[in-house]
Amino acid sequence: MPDSKAIGSFALYKRLLRYLRSYWRVFLASLLAMVVAAATEPLFARLMKPLIDGGFVQKDSAAMLWTPLAIVGLFLVRGVTSYINEYTTSYLSGHLVQRLRAEMFGKLMQLPVRYFDDHPSGRLLSRIAFDVTQVTEAGFNIITVVVKDGITVLGLLGLLLYTDWQLTLICLAVLPLVTLIVRLVGKRLRGLSRQNQHNMAQLTQVLGETIDCQRVVKIYGGQSYEAGRFQHAAESIRHNAVKQSSMSSLNTGVTQLVISMALALILYFATARAHQGAFTAGDFMSFLTAMLMLFAPVKRITSISQSLQRGLAAAESVFGFLDEMSEDDRGKHRLAETRGAVSFRHVNFRYPHAERDAIVDLSLDVKPGETVALVGSSGSGKTTLVSLIPRFYDPDAGSISLDGVALADIELASLRGHIALVSQDVVLFNDSVAANIAYGRIGQVSREEIVAAARAANALDFIEAMPEGFDTLIGENGVRLSGGQRQRLAIARALLKNAPILILDEATSALDTQSERLVQAALERLMRNRTTIVIAHRLSTIENADRIVVMHQGRVAEVGNHAELISHDGLYANLHRMQFKEPQHG
Secondary structure, three states, rough: OHHHHHHHHHHHHHHHHHOOHEEEHHHHHHHHHHHHHHHHHHHHHHHHHHHHHHHOOEEEEEEHHHHHHHHHHHHHEEEEEEHHHHHHHHHHHHHHHHHHHHHHHHHHOOOOHHHHHHOHHHHHHHHHOOOOOOOOHHHHHHHHHHHHHHHHHHHOOOOOOOHHHHHHHHHHHHHHHHHHHHHHHHHHHEEHHHHHHHHHHHHHHHHHHHHOOOHHHHHHHOHHHHHHHHHHHHHHHHHHHHHHHHHHHHHHHHHHHHHHHHHHHHHHHHHHHHHOOOOOHHHHHHHHHHHHHHHHHHHHHHHHHHHHHHHHHHHHHHHHHOOOOOOOEEEEEEHHHHHHHEEEEEEEEEOOOOOOOEEEEEEEEOOOOOOOEEEEOOOOOOHHHHHHOOOOOOOOEEEEEEEEEEEEOOOOOHHHEEEEEEEEOOOOOOOOOHHOOOOOOOOOOOOOHHHHHHHHHHOOHHHOOOHHHHOOEEEEEOOOOHHHHHHHHHHHHHHHHHOOOEEEEOOOEEEEEHHHHHHHHHHHHHHHHOOOEOOOOOHOOOOOOEEEEEEEEOOOEEEEEEEHHHHHOOOHHHHHHHHHHOOOOO
């Protein structure tokens, strides 16, 4: 019965070959070129017999002329076919990597938010940037060695059998031993390759965090700590590389020793047969040449184990990622338009590995066009609650509906197309100002609409003051902008989308007093006739909300407008007193 590793390797190869179906002509040309190039080696060894017997022993002038010309022609054919093989292999491997990367990036955008919560970004980057390139080693590099060198070995063995089958049996006797060595070493190399992928992911993670958090590293003096983390990751990679190299070298050395012992026996018996007159000088030279030429391809075949196991481990990683479950998008309902009535019924939600539920038996109705503010201490579940509306997460129990239709029954793209979000963690792209405002709708909106959205968000003045205006590149995550400017671009993006449901998560937190006043007025105009859910810690920004929902430990503690909650003298009134006793920071 075949072991599980063998089955896994075969399944990986079968899956890899599916990507080559549309390039079968190129693949066939590559295989044919390999076969022809491989066939030239035993032919070259065979030419030694007429060259020696005809040219040197029999002094045949015709043999002295045609055999050198045949050798030149043979190497010309070998050079052309080797070029075709190298070119087609590079072409196919490039397309394979490109297609795998495209599929992986597509999968990346379909994965649920929980996947990103559970997997470090360094591992994801490493998979797409590093692992996918090593898949080609399990593909074309190995195929080239196995096919080309395999045919060469078979051709040379055939020549050896034809010349003297008894001597050739000695060669065949060592093959089972060589196969056993390769098999044992291969298992160890596969494990080392998996460990190397983990080490590379750690290195990428440290690099990414140090770059993203470089200001925190500098201000808190974390250079030596980060250097230690990086050194540890780099040391693990170096140590693993030495282990792989050592194991591969051991494999090659032992294999070569076994083969050399067989070759020594062959040389001894071949010399003895030549002395008895059973061998001509040409036969001996042809046999010796084939024997020596056999050494190199056998060495390459036995040395591919490291590349094979590294490539297969990478393929496991890549296909494991591609097989991850995408977001649950089984809904069939498409929203042509929506009134914006959102209803929560007995909703429970807990993050993986959390000690308690983030949302507990929560029921709430948000009417069309109503502005509902969520307030409460940190960890009360406000952000979690609004994250359930665009289905970044699905509730563990209970139901959420939009206009009476369960969210799970609505297509994700259709649902999210009716929601605009401005969060406290502003996300911008290393692109132009205009592209960031029109993100997701580039090419669908005019420059005038972009300008109007920027004006409504009080962003027009600072944008026009930039060197290239709306075409100015803002740097990674808007690094060239102030916090308030980044916040206003995010608000402009939401204004331009003009969605019927608006979620504002601390949308004005980074604005100075003057900008906040102007943006708040723009937001109030936008909120009219739209369902708006506002998360706010600064209670002054939500006093005019239709309803204020006070949350505590994942539950609805109080509901009412500002005046009602103040007169009730409960949690909201207490929060209000605490906040307005403390100095306010604009």
